[in-house]
Structure formats: C-alpha cells, structure tokens
Amino acid sequence: MAQDSEDQIFQGVINEIPFISVDYFLDVQSSLALFLSHCHADHMKGLDSHDLYQTLQTKPGFFIYCSEKTKQILTDWPTYSKLGRYLKALELNHTVKIDLPDDSCNGNANKTTFCVTTIPSGHCPGSVMFLYEGSFGTILYTGDFRIAKGDCRKFQAFMSNPSRPEYGLKTIDHVYLDCTFCTDSAKTFPSRQISVDVTIALVSNWISKSPEHKVLFSLAGRGFGAEFLFVEVHRRLNIQVHISEFKHKIYKNLTDLRNAISRQHTTSVHACGEGTVSTKKHSPCFKDSSKLLTIRLTTQWHLMEGKNVDHRVVVDEGGIQRVLYSMHSSLEEIQDFVKILQPYKVTPIAKPNKVSKEKIQQLLNCEVVLPVNRFLSRENYEDYS
Numbered sequence: 001m002a003q004d005s006e007d008q009i010f011q012g013v014i015n016e017i018p019f020i021s022v023d024y025f026l027d028v029q030s031s032l033a034l035f036l037s038h039c040h041a042d043h044m045k046g047l048d049s050h051d052l053y054q055t056l057q058t059k060p061g062f063f064i065y066c067s068e069k070t071k072q073i074l075t076d077w078p079t080y081s082k083l084g085r086y087l088k089a090l091e092l093n094h095t096v097k098i099d100l101p102d103d104s105c106n107g108n109a110n111k112t113t114f115c116v117t118t119i120p121s122g123h124c125p126g127s128v129m130f131l132y133e134g135s136f137g138t139i140l141y142t143g144d145f146r147i148a149k150g151d152c153r154k155f156q157a158f159m160s161n162p163s164r165p166e167y168g169l170k171t172i173d174h175v176y177l178d179c180t181f182c183t184d185s186a187k188t189f190p191s192r193q194i195s196v197d198v199t200i201a202l203v204s205n206w207i208s209k210s211p212e213h214k215v216l217f218s219l220a221g222r223g224f225g226a227e228f229l230f231v232e233v234h235r236r237l238n239i240q241v242h243i244s245e246f247k248h249k250i251y252k253n254l255t256d257l258r259n260a261i262s263r264q265h266t267t268s269v270h271a272c273g274e275g276t277v278s279t280k281k282h283s284p285c286f287k288d289s290s291k292l293l294t295i296r297l298t299t300q301w302h303l304m305e306g307k308n309v310d311h312r313v314v315v316d317e318g319g320i321q322r323v324l325y326s327m328h329s330s331l332e333e334i335q336d337f338v339k340i341l342q343p344y345k346v347t348p349i350a351k352p353n354k355v356s357k358e359k360i361q362q363l364l365n366c367e368v369v370l371p372v373n374r375f376l377s378r379e380n381y382e383d384y385s
C-alpha cells in the first residue's frame with residue numbers, strides 16, 4: 001500500500017490539520033488554507049496550475065500564506081504574478097490567527113480555527129518554518145532548513161513564555177522535518193560563514209591578478225540559495241554580481257540584495273548563467289577564458305561515494321572550484337534540533353532515497369511516521385468533517 005512505501009513523498013498533508021495544504025498546490029479544492037514555505041520548485045507543485053487559480057477566485061477568504069519576501073518574489077515572477085492578490089504575507093516571528101473561508105455548506109462545519117507563527121529557516125531568501133497551534137496540538141513544519149546547532153533555542157516562537165525563558169520550550173507534538181541530509185555520510189558541514197569566507201578568499205585572490213580576471217559562480221538552474229554570497233561579495237569586496245534578467249527582476253525589490261547585484265557585464269564577478277553554463281554563451285562577460293575562474297557551490301557532489309574529499313571545503317575538479325555549501329542542515333544539526341525540541345514524532349518531508357524510516361528513527365532517536373498519501377488522507381478528511 002502507498003502509505004507503506006519507503007519513498008512516500010510529502011504531498012502537503014498535515015495529518016492533524018487535514019483542511020490545509022503546505023507546499024503542495026495540486027488537488028486543493030477541498031483545502032481551506034494553503035501555505036508556501038519558500039520558492040523552490042519541489043515546494044511549488046501546482047502553484048502555476050489553472051485549477052488552483054480558479055479555486056482561489058471562486059472561494060472567498062481562501063489564501064496562500066507565506067513570508068513577506070516570498071510574496072515579493074512571486075509578485076515579480078511572471079509565472080506567478082497573477083497570484084499576488086491571493087498571497088497573504090505573514091510577519092516573521094509573529095503569531096497570527098488564520099481566518100478560514102466560510103465553507104460550512106461544503107460539509108466543513110467542524111473546521112477548527114488555529115494560529116500560525118512563521119520562523120526564518122535559514123535556507124534561501126524568504127524561507128520560513130510554520131508553527132501551527134490549535135486544538136489539534138502544536139505542529140511544526142520546517143520546510144527546507146539550515147539551523148546551526150543550538151540556534152532553535154533562540155527562537156521566541158518555541159519558548160513556553162518568551163519573557164520567562166527559564167520556563168523552557170513548548171511541547172511540540174509532531175515535526176514535519178527536512179531530513180534531506182539525515183544520513184551518516186552528511187554528519188557535518190562547514191557553517192555557511194566558513195563556506196562564504198573560503199569563497200570570498202578565492203574570488204579576491206583571482207580578481208586581484210588583473211582587471212581582466214573574472215569569476216563565474218555556476219549555479220544550478222533558476223533556483224535561489226546563493227544570495228547570501230552575493231551580499232557578502234558586495235559588502236566585503238565592493239563588487240556587484242552580474243545576474244540574469246530573470247533574477248534581476250526579482251532581486252531588485254529585495255532590500256538586502258538590491259545593491260549587491262548588477263546588469264553590467266563589465267563587473268568582475270558573475271552569476272549570470274542559468275542551467276548549463278557555457279562561457280561562449282556569455283561571451284560579453286568573459287572575453288578570455290584563461291582568465292576565468294569557475295566556482296560551483298555544491299553539497300551532493302562532495303558527498304558522492306568515491307570522491308574521498310573528506311568534506312574539504314574547496315576541491316579543484318579539473319579547473320572548477322567546488323565549494324561545499326549546504327542550504328540544508330547536516331545530520332548533526334538535524335539531530336541537535338530534534339534533541340532540543342523533543343517532539344513526540346517526526347515525519348520526514350524530504351529524505352535520501354536509500355535511508356529507511358527505521359534508520360531515521362535510529363538516527364533521531366524519535367518515532368518516525370512517513371508522509372500520508374494525499375488521496376488516502378482525503379478519506380480521513382471526510383470522516384473528520
């Protein structure tokens with residue numbers, strides 16, 4: 001049966017709150033509220049669908065909740081800009097009561113009101129975790145996250161009484177957890193600060209050779225995640241990073257990024273390629289390929305079997321500098337997070353294919369429940385209503 005599959009994929013279902021959908025926008029006609037943790041494709045399934053748009057238009061009070069920054073990104077992203085009026089931005093670290101649409105005529109009379117707090121998740125611009133509190137208990141959805149060891153103690157949202165930290169942390173019933181690197185091969189990663197320091201040193205060294213020496217950050221696809229680096233390049237080297245027209249359209253309205261980026265191809269540092277990087281394609285940027293240094297930020301590559309790189313932060317792979325830079329928590333960071341919050345159970349919303357539920361249970365020392373199949377959950381939902 002589907003729910004027994006080891007590789008059950010998270011499809012937006014929060015078992016305790018069956019009338020919402022998180023990071024999944026297909027088949028949401030019966031949902032009463034939608035949540036988007038951040039703008040990465042694996043969390044946006046169906047967000048561009050006609051069905052979703054139609055449902056939003058016809059159901060008053062039906063919204064997609066996200067962070068202010070995520071709303072800004074989607075508003076400037078042509079594919080999603082029409083969703084603008086249906087996006088409700090939630091202020092970071094604030095608890096908000098969610099008003100559900102009046103859908104009682106559809107058999108949802110027993111719907112519960114609940115509160116949500118958005119907490120920064122350290123993954124990419126605008127990324128947040130959602131803490132849901134209601135008669136169903138206290139449920140945390142981490143989205144994708146990179147939280148340093150011990151840092152979750154600092155978030156007020158987790159404190160029983162923020163003005164009396166000695167009272168300890170809230171009891172969390174269930175964490176829907178980013179287990180992307182819940183595996184022995186990803187025990188530790190350098191902190192993002194170390195990865196950035198190493199990268200800045202590479203850049204600074206290279207471009208000091210001559211004004212013709214250029215650097216290209218080779219990024220995967222259109223994804224977001226390296227923006228922290230652009231801000232640091234600008235802050236420390238006073239150089240703006242050349243980016244694509246698509247990204248410029250989005251970044252220009254994000255206050256912390258606006259000054260770090262440029263559409264001038266004469267700058268020394270570039271992140272203008274999307275998809276496969278061909279230096280020829282960007283010839284106005286790189287006239288002399290012998291004076292071009294390519295830096296690729298990767299995590300999976302460093303973990304691949306047989307690489308034997310011992311998690312060195314920089315590895316020279318045939319002229320390409322591979323910098324180990326993770327947007328997700330390492331195994332030790334995940335373990336620390338779970339140890340501090342002590343939830344009753346955990347559901348992995350992403351995990352390595354080869355890692356079983358039992359293995360995660362053992363690594364986290366906590367009960368693990370795999371995500372529920374969306375269609376199976378609908379039967380539960382009808383029982384619930």
Ligand SMILES: [Zn+2]
Pocket residue numbers: 038040123124144
């Ligand atoms: Zn992500």
Ligand SMILES: [Zn+2]
Pocket residue numbers: 040042043144350
């Ligand atoms: Zn993801």
Ligand SMILES: [Zn+2]
Pocket residue numbers: 242243265270271272282285
């Ligand atoms: Zn360029």
